[in-house]
Amino acid sequence: MNQQMNKMANTADxxxxxxxxAGLSLAVELKRRKAGHVVLIExxxxxxxxxxxxxxxxxxxxxxESLTRYAILCQKKYDQMAEALG
Ligand SMILES: Cc1cc2nc3c(=O)[nH]c(=O)nc-3n(C[C@H](O)[C@H](O)[C@H](O)COP(=O)(O)OP(=O)(O)OC[C@H]3O[C@@H](n4cnc5c(N)ncnc54)[C@H](O)[C@@H]3O)c2cc1C
Numbered sequence: 001m002n003q004q005m006n007k008m009a010n011t012a013d014x015x016x017x018x019x020x021x022a023g024l025s026l027a028v029e030l031k032r033r034k035a036g037h038v039v040l041i042e043x044x045x046x047x048x049x050x051x052x053x054x055x056x057x058x059x060x061x062x063x064x065e066s067l068t069r070y071a072i073l074c075q076k077k078y079d080q081m082a083e084a085l086g
Contacts, residue, residue, distance in 0.1 A: 008039075009037070009039050011037065012036075012037050012038065012039035013035065013036025013037045013038070014030055014035060014036055014037070014038045014039070015038075015039050015040075015041060016030075016038060016039070016040040016041065017040075017041050018040075018041075018042065018049070019040055019041075019042030019045070019046040019047065019048070019049075020047065020049045020050060020051035020052075021051040022051075023040055023042075024040070024046070024051075027040050028085070058071075058074075058075055058078065059071065060072055060075060
């Protein structure tokens with residue numbers, strides 16, 4: 001653990017806490033927008049929370065129109081993810 005700690009960056013412009021889909025997606029987007037040096041901190045391992053245990057269902061129909069629009073945008077983003085991340 002100490003060796004890993006030594007390799008960690010000691011400065012950052014943005015610190016993200018949590019290596020689930022929310023934290024990782026935001027970190028990738030911030031990097032894409034060149035928002036600065038992004039450091040992501042995960043207390044366990046990447047995907048150890050709900051993101052690594054879910055059913056994998058993507059549902060477009062949501063409770064409100066704005067959430068439905070958001071879900072459709074997310075679906076498009078998901079479809080492009082493999083190409084975007086390489
Ligand atoms: C059984 C189950 C089935 C599901 N099925 C679906 C589905 O079919 N479709 C769907 O859209 N959604 C589904 N979900 C919901 C979906 O998985 C979650 O909404 C989503 O994964 C949440 O992502 P997140 O990044 O916010 O949280 P998480 O994936 O939980 O990530 C949070 C991370 O933060 C870390 N963390 C927390 N506190 C700290 C701290 N203090 N310091 C450092 N790290 C910390 C945790 O270790 C964790 O890795 C399901 C959820 C579950 C549990």
